[in-house]
Amino acid sequence: MKQTGTLPGVMKSxxxxxxxxxxxxxxxxxLMSDHFLQLGNYFNMLKQSSALLLTAAAAxxxxxxxxxxxxxxxxxxxxxxxxxxxxxxxxxxxxxxxxTLAAGMGFGLINGLLVTRWEISPFxxxxxxxxxxxxxxLVVCGGxxxxxxxxxxxxxxxxxxxxxxxxxxxxxxxxxxLFWVLTNRTLIGKxxxxxxxxxxxxLLSGINVNAITLGLFVAVALMxxxxxxxxxxxxxxGDPRIxxxxxxxxxxxxxxxxxxxxxxxxxxIGTLIAAMIVIVIGNGLSMLNVLxxxxxxxKGVILIVAMILNQKVKLGAPSRSAMPPADxxxxxxxxxxxx
Amino acid sequence: xxxxxxEVCEILYGHPCAGEIRVKGKAKRLDDVRKSxxxxxxxxxxERREAGIFGLLGIRQNIPxxxxxxxxxxxxxxxxxxxxxxxxxxxxLSIAARDRxxxxxxxxxxxxxxxxxxKCLNRDSDIILMDEPTRGVDVGAKQEIHDIIRELxxxxxxxxxxxxxxxxVVQLCDRIALMYDGALREIVPNGPDLDxxxxxxxxxxxxxxx
Numbered sequence: 001m002k003q004t005g006t007l008p009g010v011m012k013s014x015x016x017x018x019x020x021x022x023x024x025x026x027x028x029x030x031l032m033s034d035h036f037l038q039l040g041n042y043f044n045m046l047k048q049s050s051a052l053l054l055t056a057a058a059a060x061x062x063x064x065x066x067x068x069x070x071x072x073x074x075x076x077x078x079x080x081x082x083x084x085x086x087x088x089x090x091x092x093x094x095x096x097x098x099x100t101l102a103a104g105m106g107f108g109l110i111n112g113l114l115v116t117r118w119e120i121s122p123f124x125x126x127x128x129x130x131x132x133x134x135x136x137x138l139v140v141c142g143g144x145x146x147x148x149x150x151x152x153x154x155x156x157x158x159x160x161x162x163x164x165x166x167x168x169x170x171x172x173x174x175x176x177x178l179f180w181v182l183t184n185r186t187l188i189g190k191x192x193x194x195x196x197x198x199x200x201x202x203l204l205s206g207i208n209v210n211a212i213t214l215g216l217f218v219a220v221a222l223m224x225x226x227x228x229x230x231x232x233x234x235x236x237x238g239d240p241r242i243x244x245x246x247x248x249x250x251x252x253x254x255x256x257x258x259x260x261x262x263x264x265x266x267x268x269i270g271t272l273i274a275a276m277i278v279i280v281i282g283n284g285l286s287m288l289n290v291l292x293x294x295x296x297x298x299k300g301v302i303l304i305v306a307m308i309l310n311q312k313v314k315l316g317a318p319s320r321s322a323m324p325p326a327d328x329x330x331x332x333x334x335x336x337x338x339x
Numbered sequence: 340x341x342x343x344x345x346e347v348c349e350i351l352y353g354h355p356c357a358g359e360i361r362v363k364g365k366a367k368r369l370d371d372v373r374k375s376x377x378x379x380x381x382x383x384x385x386e387r388r389e390a391g392i393f394g395l396l397g398i399r400q401n402i403p404x405x406x407x408x409x410x411x412x413x414x415x416x417x418x419x420x421x422x423x424x425x426x427x428x429x430x431x432l433s434i435a436a437r438d439r440x441x442x443x444x445x446x447x448x449x450x451x452x453x454x455x456x457x458k459c460l461n462r463d464s465d466i467i468l469m470d471e472p473t474r475g476v477d478v479g480a481k482q483e484i485h486d487i488i489r490e491l492x493x494x495x496x497x498x499x500x501x502x503x504x505x506x507x508v509v510q511l512c513d514r515i516a517l518m519y520d521g522a523l524r525e526i527v528p529n530g531p532d533l534d535x536x537x538x539x540x541x542x543x544x545x546x547x548x549x
Contacts, residue, residue, distance in 0.1 A: 181415075184416075185415045185416050186414065186415060186416060187407050187411065187416065189416075190400070190403075190404070190407065190416060191404075193393075193396060193400070194393050194396065194400075194404050196395075197393040197394060197395040197396050198389075198390070198392065198393045198394060198395075200386075200389055200390040201384075201389075201390050201391055201392060201393055202393075202404075203353075203372060204352070204353075204372060204382055204384055204390055204391075205404045205405045205458065206372050206373045206376040206405060207404070208373070264393075264394075264395035264396070265395050265396075
């Protein structure tokens with residue numbers, strides 16, 4: 001039998017190509033700007049990307065089931081504003097964070113119940129929740145970003161260091177490791193992949209499809225909410241309009257990382273590398289004084305190219321098979337070399 | 340057709356019904372797939388591609404999905420155990436594949452069916468429901484699946500085969516339940532003096548004189 005590419009093989013190579021692209025981008029920007037290739041800039045980029053990495057990792061897992069959450073960015077904006085408001089009202093930061101996370105989790109519960117119990121398509125359900133979340137973020141703060149009355153330690157979460165590493169980077173590291181383990185080494189991950197691959201077969205195999213789906217919607221909401229808290233700490237304010245670019249970055253990271261909308265496969269590592277590509281492009285272009293509006297256009301182009309690549313992988317897969325079509329084989333196991 | 344065999348299958352496997360179901364003499368409520376699995380049933384569904392295989396995943400990932408306990412220890416899924424399980428069933432059911440990572444949607448019909456059967460066997464259920472187990476597979480693969488069924492019966496499993504092929508019934512079954520238009524007509528034992536005309540008349544809905 002000829003050497004053939006299995007899907008994991010293709011995905012691995014796709015992740016590897018992404019990694020090469022990331023390196024190439026780093027070299028490109030290092031050559032173009034004197035300020036890019038500096039430890040301080042990398043720490044800065046990682047800090048900025050910590051929220052994106054967390055949410056994208058969780059959202060990748062959800063997307064493996066064939067579901068997705070358009071409301072994550074609205075949740076982030078709402079959570080950031082709520083956290084700032086609670087902090088400004090004098091609540092201890094930990095308590096403010098816990099209340100915010102609980103409220104953010106509400107997004108996930110509602111999304112999950114709409115999709116699992118009422119069988120509304122994830123697109124409609126989470127689009128509705130995105131509108132509601134964006135509106136809520138504006139309503140609770142009267143449309144003004146929350147800047148005054150914040151306690152002095154408000155920005156500590158993002159500026160503190162532990163073991164010589166900035167805390168947000170550590171949080172992202174722990175979070176991403178957790179989601180990698182969940183995806184590749186636990187039942188939740190195996191079931192998520194199975195649900196995305198074939199929902200009916202998952203049901204008939206006794207997999208609790210609704211519980212897994214609901215749980216992952218909640219996980220995404222929690223990470224989006226935590227990202228909101230982290231973003232508010234980083235910029236030192238609760239800004240209800242922060243969501244626009246975040247939303248795009250999450251989508252580009254997941255799609256570019258090789259997880260299709262329909263689910264059934266996906267890669268946390270791919271998403272993380274793609275997220276870093278998004279961050280490096282944003283940072284590098286800013287250093288070259290490219291307007292943020294142009295960055296948006298460039299990311300749009302990247303998204304479309306990523307989709308074309310994904311489509312190619314999907315369409316290309318069957319032709320890579322060395323097995324004859326289904327209706328011709330079955331009788332011929334003897335002719336195949338034993339593995 | 341519309342004899343109601345798939346409906347019987349569904350009722351045994353998660354579909355609510357009005358009547359009483361007894362498994363090994365005990366009355367059970369099987370209105371949820373997980374309850375049926377717990378009661379010791381497992382299903383090889385008729386629609387292999389739509390409801391049986393996880394096409395995008397490899398053989399290794401497909402086989403444990405009905406019973407992950409076999410590949411899990413201390414909360415984590417062990418790749419070594421997944422590999423061991425896949426190798427075992429690829430060998431035991433002679434699944435023709437390049438390797439255990441072979442994407443299942445790219446296997447032949449007969450081999451896909453063997454993956455579905457392997458998934459059920461890993462569950463170690465006592466009663467296996469097979470709805471049209473050899474539909475869409477060629478003659479050789481059909482023979483293999485029949486051999487597997489006989490071997491399972493030899494191991495003490497009960498297999499309920501739902502089929503519309505007389506030949507399959509005659510070759511495989513110990514007891515034959517004949518259905519027509521949603522109702523059970525008769526249960527006949529298989530044997531050398533089996534009257535196939537009688538069977539055909541029954542499932543065609545003709546009146547039988549006593």
